[in-house]
Every structure is written in structure tokens, then in C-alpha cells.
Amino acid sequence: MSIRIEKQGQAMIVRLDNPPVNAIGHAMRLGLRDVLDQLDGGVDRVVVTGAGSAFAAGADAREFDAPPAEPHLPDVIAALEQCPVPWIAAINGVALGGGAEIVLGCGYRIAAPGAQIGLPEVTLGVIPGAGGTQRLPRLVGMKAALDIIPQGKALKADEALAVGLIDQIADDPLQAALALDLAIVSDRPAVSAMPAPGRDDEAIAAARDAANRKMRMQTAPQRAIDLVALSAELPFDDAMQQERAAFLELRQLDQARALRHAFFAERGAKAPASLKDVAPVDVRSAIVVGGGTMGAGIAYALDRAGIAVTIVENDQGAVERAGVNIARLAEAAEKRGLMSAAQSAEVKQRIAVVEGYGALPAADLAIEAVFEEMAVKHAVFSALEKALPAHAVLATNTSYLDVNRIAAVLSAPSRLVGLHFFAPAHIMKLLEIVEGEATSDVALATGFALAKRLKKIPVLAGVCDGFIGNRILTRYREQADMLLLDGATPWEVDEAMAAFGYAMGPYETQDLSGLDIAYANRKRKAETRDPARRYIAIQDRMVEQGRLGRKTGVGWYRYPGGGGKVVDPLIEDLIREEAHFAKVARREFSAGEIRERLLAAMINEAAAILDEGIAAAAADIDLVTLHGYGFPRWRGGLMHYADTVGAGAIHERLQRYRKEDPVVWRISPLIERLAESGGRFADVKPAE
Ligand code: T1G
Numbered sequence: 001m002s003i004r005i006e007k008q009g010q011a012m013i014v015r016l017d018n019p020p021v022n023a024i025g026h027a028m029r030l031g032l033r034d035v036l037d038q039l040d041g042g043v044d045r046v047v048v049t050g051a052g053s054a055f056a057a058g059a060d061a062r063e064f065d066a067p068p069a070e071p072h073l074p075d076v077i078a079a080l081e082q083c084p085v086p087w088i089a090a091i092n093g094v095a096l097g098g099g100a101e102i103v104l105g106c107g108y109r110i111a112a113p114g115a116q117i118g119l120p121e122v123t124l125g126v127i128p129g130a131g132g133t134q135r136l137p138r139l140v141g142m143k144a145a146l147d148i149i150p151q152g153k154a155l156k157a158d159e160a161l162a163v164g165l166i167d168q169i170a171d172d173p174l175q176a177a178l179a180l181d182l183a184i185v186s187d188r189p190a191v192s193a194m195p196a197p198g199r200d201d202e203a204i205a206a207a208r209d210a211a212n213r214k215m216r217m218q219t220a221p222q223r224a225i226d227l228v229a230l231s232a233e234l235p236f237d238d239a240m241q242q243e244r245a246a247f248l249e250l251r252q253l254d255q256a257r258a259l260r261h262a263f264f265a266e267r268g269a270k271a272p273a274s275l276k277d278v279a280p281v282d283v284r285s286a287i288v289v290g291g292g293t294m295g296a297g298i299a300y301a302l303d304r305a306g307i308a309v310t311i312v313e314n315d316q317g318a319v320e321r322a323g324v325n326i327a328r329l330a331e332a333a334e335k336r337g338l339m340s341a342a343q344s345a346e347v348k349q350r351i352a353v354v355e356g357y358g359a360l361p362a363a364d365l366a367i368e369a370v371f372e373e374m375a376v377k378h379a380v381f382s383a384l385e386k387a388l389p390a391h392a393v394l395a396t397n398t399s400y401l402d403v404n405r406i407a408a409v410l411s412a413p414s415r416l417v418g419l420h421f422f423a424p425a426h427i428m429k430l431l432e433i434v435e436g437e438a439t440s441d442v443a444l445a446t447g448f449a450l451a452k453r454l455k456k457i458p459v460l461a462g463v464c465d466g467f468i469g470n471r472i473l474t475r476y477r478e479q480a481d482m483l484l485l486d487g488a489t490p491w492e493v494d495e496a497m498a499a500f501g502y503a504m505g506p507y508e509t510q511d512l513s514g515l516d517i518a519y520a521n522r523k524r525k526a527e528t529r530d531p532a533r534r535y536i537a538i539q540d541r542m543v544e545q546g547r548l549g550r551k552t553g554v555g556w557y558r559y560p561g562g563g564g565k566v567v568d569p570l571i572e573d574l575i576r577e578e579a580h581f582a583k584v585a586r587r588e589f590s591a592g593e594i595r596e597r598l599l600a601a602m603i604n605e606a607a608a609i610l611d612e613g614i615a616a617a618a619a620d621i622d623l624v625t626l627h628g629y630g631f632p633r634w635r636g637g638l639m640h641y642a643d644t645v646g647a648g649a650i651h652e653r654l655q656r657y658r659k660e661d662p663v664v665w666r667i668s669p670l671i672e673r674l675a676e677s678g679g680r681f682a683d684v685k686p687a688e
Pocket of ligand 1: 021023054056057058059060061062073094096097098099101120121123124126127128129130132264267268
């Protein structure tokens with residue numbers, strides 16, 4: 001029943017017990033109601049606590065697609081709040097969402113020092129639906145409640161004590177609850193009976209502004225603010241009805257469905273079932289070849305995961321530069337309070353940087369992050385194969401070179417796997433794990449085990465140009481450039497995609513990363529480019545004019561200093577000139593059409609990636625677009641969004657575009673099949 005009951009003297013201990021994190025499902029609500037129904041005179045207190053490391057992770061979000069089943073959590077909490085026997089919360093671990101709302105319904109709240117209490121419902125596109133919007137402001141005041149709920153914050157125990165959310169911190173909250181003098185509890189009103197907070201228009205306005213900035217275009221945070229504000233206006237029971245109605249409405253909206261999808265997709269990102277009996281290499285020591293930005297970031301991430309790491313560079317100057325890069329990362333972490341000065345010094349001292357392969361430790365894993373040139377990669381792997389023990393897994397961080405061709409230089413190509421990190425490697429959670437034709441199960445399993453240790457989100461990718469993310473990005477950028485030639489401006493494109501939910505459009509993003517990277521990529525592919533495919537040379541001309549983006553102070557935009565950007569009429573002239581050479585009759589594009597075309601181009605490419613088996617599932621493509629390419633999280637990822645549009649509607653758009661250019665708009669057969677069958681990308685199974 002997800003509840004375990006234990007009598008100790010006159011106390012009844014109720015353990016919320018639904019491993020692994022005590023999500024509050026129907027069974028637990030029934031169990032709590034049974035406790036309330038069966039309480040007899042022999043009990044002077046009920047202590048509610050969590051089994052295992054969590055108190056409760058909140059309502060079971062897997063139930064949100066089904067009709068609500070009684071008893072509803074707000075009713076259970078109201079009953080425990082009004083229970084003649086006082087309920088005391090012994091908060092042993094995370095108490096989130098409905099877990100925190102149970103705590104708010106209790107008469108006294110004791111937390112362990114490491115506990116966290118919070119109401120993160122807005123991160124799932126809903127609002128606290130079991131009294132949180134009404135009890136929290138009564139307990140901690142309007143301002144503190146508006147700082148917690150609209151951004152889905154969780155407070156550490158000391159922070160919760162400081163705002164009055166809990167009454168006490170104890171090493172053993174259960175024992176403290178059992179020993180509590182009940183007079184303290186009986187003398188105080190239930191939280192719902194506490195005086196309503198005063199209205200605080202300034203705090204409300206500040207909360208709305210913060211939500212507009214940090215949770216732009218999201219519905220739930222604004223609705224949460226409405227409800228918290230209501231706690232100053234309406235009697236508790238009336239406001240509770242509005243809270244309930246809002247929760248039931250929000251949980252069925254696209255945004256909540258998308259955020260739930262993202263939440264569960266992230267937790268489903270694990271090694272494929274085929275590897276379940278494969279023992280990965282136990283990585284205790286690793287080599288990173290290349291101490292540039294990426295290599296240093298990877299080395300730093302490995303060190304933070306407790307792996308002994310040595311960076312290899314090929315001359316003394318590069319060794320020193322690598323040391324500087326590591327120092328920069330450690331000092332930045334120290335500045336942000338993520339580590340002490342002593343810890344920062346230890347990192348700098350612990351991460352070794354050596355010249356050449358002469359005296360490497362017997363590492364279990366090597367990751368190269370060197371120049372994207374096949375000959376350079378081959379030299380590195382030949383040297384690694386000689387220098388490391390035979391069990392060591394060899395990994396390439398290449399963004400787009402052919403992993404099979406890289407592996408061909410090895411006498412044992414099965415040792416090689418692609419580990420495509422995203423910059424900054426110690427922060428970005430996405431890790432594309434690329435399976436070459438020869439990659440062994442052990443090498444692959446080692447990649448997934450490493451992702452888990454680094455707390456990254458692993459996505460299995462097959463070998464193709466750009467794997468999953470960069471292949472989609474290439475189509476996104478190509479289609480955007482075509483819109484420029486045909487009549488749009490870079491700023492119209494950026495504004496259109498910002499209005500879709502991206503923090504930044506494609507052109508402002510390119511200015512950030514630098515136009516020279518894509519330029520080199522286009523040059524690399526020049527000989528194999530399909531002559532029948534329309535080619536846009538705007539960016540080539542920009543790079544050749546030295547307009548590389550922020551790093552040169554001018555790219556698509558001009559950056560006059562001070563961080564701002566301004567549009568640059570010279571770019572419009574350059575685009576018009578290219579259109580003239582291409583004999584293109586330019587026209588206006590609405591923001592809607594810009595969005596439709598760019599998204600259709602990405603979805604079409606993603607469908608091909610899925611159909612070819614480069615990605616194993618649509619949800620994997622969602623994780624890549626969410627965690628590597630800035631796709632708005634409240635849209636759930638590219639393929640989740642595509643399913644909200646529907647394959648049929650996408651197919652119609654592609655058919656229209658194909659009339660203009662049958663090469664660029666060749667329609668993925670998967671989209672044609674789904675349009676025909678009415679199926680969803682989410683249900684596409686990996687090709688056998
Ligand atoms: N519902 C269903 N399953 C959940 C869950 C939840 N709320 N939280 C976790 N799980 C599953 C998760 O999918 C995974 O499953 C396993 O538990 C371990 O999770 C009425 C409406 C608590 C900080 O938003 O933030 O309450 O992969 O890998 O890293 O007002 O889970 O093992 O099959 O994340 O230790 C509000 C969501 C809900 C908190 C633990 N609560 N959870 O992190 O483990 S809405 C939340 C988390 C609500 C009320 C409202 C984290 C965690 P599997 P995990 P973790």
C-alpha cells in the first residue's frame with residue numbers, strides 16, 4: 001500500500017514507502033486515508049517520514065494522464081491537518097511537490113540537515129495542487145512564497161528554517177519527532193487556519209518579471225503567481241477550489257505534457273537493453289589527448305567524477321596552455337562557490353598534463369579531443385594503442401568525422417567508441433555515444449557507464465555526418481540561409497525562432513560560437529557536395545571578410561562593445577547581392593512561415609535519422625535537441641513537438657515546399673508512412 005505503519009509507545013510512525021523516491025500515487029493516498037480512518041485513542045502523535053533516502057518526490061506524475069482517482073491528495077492533507085491526533089513531519093530527505101504539501105499539512109516540521117523541501121511543480125508545467133499555493137504563503141509570507149513556487153525552487157533545510165517553512169533541524173528527525181513536547185503543537189493553529197498573508201503587489205510584480213525572464217512563454221509560473229496572490233484575497237477553502245481547478249486544467253495542456261515527456265525521457269536515457277549483461281571497463285584512470293577548451297573541459301569533468309586523469313599534449317607550449325585551461329575551470333568553480341580555494345588548488349595539482357605518450361599511466365580509457373583532421377586522429381590513436389593496456393577503451397570526441405574511418409587505424413577497432421561531448425564539456429549534460437561498425441559491447445557499455453558517473457544524459461547515435469544533433473543543425477542552418485536569400489533578414493529569422501521559444505535564434509547563436517567552425521565544415525564537404533543541391537554562399541563570403549561573429553566584433557550582427565548587438569545593414573546588402581547573383585526574386589516572409597519552414601526542415605531530417613536507425617527512438621532526438629541545441633523544454637523536444645503538429649500536417653507542408661525544390665525538400669519516407677497511417681514519431685520502434 002506504499003505505506004508502512006509502526007507503533008512505538010503512543011506514537012504511530014507512518015513511512016511513505018514507494019521506492020525509489022516515494023512518489024505519491026493512488027495506493028499511497030489510500031494508505032494515508034486508511035491510517036486516518038483507523039487512528040484510535042491509543043495514539044498521541046503520528047510521525048510521517050520517508051522510507052529510504054527520500055521523504056517523497058511529489059505526486060506520481062505518471063498518473064497525470066489518467067482521470068484523478070479518489071482520495072485526492074488535497075483532501076488527504078486536509079484530513080491529516082484536521083486530525084485530532086497531531087501529525088509531525090520527520091523530513092529525512094527530499095520533500096518535493098505533494099511531499100512538501102504533506103509537510104505543510106502537518107502540525108510540526110522537523111528536517112534532517114541534508115533534507116530539501118520544495119514545490120517544483122511548475123517544472124512539470126503544473127502548479128502545487130494539494131494546498132501549496134495557499135498554505136505556503138500563510139506559513140512563510142507572500143514574498144517568500146513567491147520566491148519559491150513560481151520558479152519551482154527547493155530549499156535546503158537551513159534555508160527552510162530561516163523562512164519558517166520548518167520548525168527544527170535534527171540529525172535524526174524521527175527521534176526528535178518522537179521526543180517532541182506535544183504542548184508545542186497543540187498550542188498552534190493549523191497552517192490553513194493561520195492568518196492570510198498581506199497582499200504584496202511589489203513582490204507579485206517582481207515574481208511575474210522573474211518568471212517572464214526565466215520561464216519565458218510558460219503558463220504554469222504565471223498561474224502559480226495568480227494563486228499565491230489569491231491567498232491574500234479569498235478564504236482558504238474558496239482559494240483551494242481555484243487551485244484544484246487550475247491544477248486539473250494545466251496538467252492536460254501541451255506544456256505540461258511536454259515537460260512531463262522531457263522529465264521521463266531524461267530518466268529513460270540509459271544503456272540499451274542489449275548491454276544489460278555486459279560489464280563495462282571500470283574506469284579509474286583516463287587519458288585525455290588535447291588540452292584545449294574541449295579537452296580541458298572533459299578532463300575537468302572526469303576529475304570531478306573521481307577519475308584520475310592525465311592530459312597529453314604534443315609540445316611544452318601546449319602543455320602550459322592546457323594547465324592554464326584547467327586552472328581557469330577550477331578558479332571559475334571556486335569563484336562560484338562550488339569548491340573551496342583548497343579544493344581548487346587540489347584540482348590544478350591533481351590533473352596531470354604531460355608532453356607526448358612516453359610515460360602514460362596504465363589508463364582504462366582515453367578520450368581524444370584534438371584537431372578535427374583525420375590524419376591527426378589517426379596519429380593519436382596509433383600512439384594510444386601502443387601506449388595503453390589492451391583493455392583500455394579508446395574514444396573520439398569528434399563532432400562529425402567518420403568514426404569508422406578513425407577506428408580503421410587500430411589493430412583492434414572494436415575498442416573505439418565515439419563520445420561526443422558538448423561545449424562546455426563539464427557543464428552540458430548531453431553526451432552522444434556513437435557506435436561504430438566495429439565498436440564492441442564493452443566499449444559501448446563503458447561509454448554509458450561513464451555518462452552515468454559524469455551525470456550526463458547519454459544518447460546512442462549511429463555513424464553519419466553529424467550523428468543526431470549536428471545533422472539536424474545543418475538542415476536548420478541551411479534552411480535559414482535559404483530564407484535569407486529568398487527574402488528574410490537574419491533578425492527576422494532570429495525573432496521568429498525566439499517567438500517559438502528558443503532563447504536565441506540561429507544567427508545570434510552562430511555569432512556566439514563563431515562562423516569559422518561551420519565554414520571549415522562546409523569546406524571539408526565541398527568535394528562531396530551534391531551539385532544538384534542549392535548552395536548558399538552568404539556565410540562563406542562573411543567568413544572570408546573576417547566577419548566571424550562576437551569574437552571579431554562583427555558577424556551577422558555588429559557588437560559595438562558592452563555586450564549588446566545591433567543589426568548591420570551591410571549584411572542585408574551582402575544578402576541582396578548574393579540573391580542578385582543567384583537571380584532570386586526576393587519576397588517577404590512572415591514569422592509564422594519562417595518557423596514552419598525551419599521546423600519542417602529539422603523534423604524532416606530527424607525523421608530520416610530515426611528511419612535510418614541513427615537514433616533509436618524519437619525521445620532520444622528530443623533529448624539531443626533539448627540538451628544540446630536549445631530547443632524549448634516546454635515543447636518537449638523536436639519530435640514531441642512534431643507529434644503535436646501531426647505527421648499529416650507536416651507532410652502537407654513538405655509537399656508544398658517540395659514543389660519549390662524537390663532536392664532540398666525530399667520528404668523522409670517515415671513521414672510519408674506516418675502521414676498515411678496517422679501514427680506518431682513517439683511510437684516508431686528502432687529498425688530491427
Ligand atoms: N512521479 C513519478 N515518478 C517519479 C517522480 C514523480 N514525481 N519523481 C521521480 N520519479 C521516478 C523517476 O522517473 C525515476 O524512475 C525514479 O523515480 C528515480 O528518479 C499535487 C502535482 C526526487 C529529486 O517534480 O526531481 O507533486 O527511471 O532518477 O536523481 O502539488 O526524481 O527509476 O524508472 O530523478 O535521485 C512534483 C520530480 C510532482 C519532483 C530524485 N515533484 N522528481 O532524483 O532520481 S507534481 C517533482 C525529481 C506534484 C502536487 C504536484 C527527482 C528527485 P526510473 P530520479 P534522483
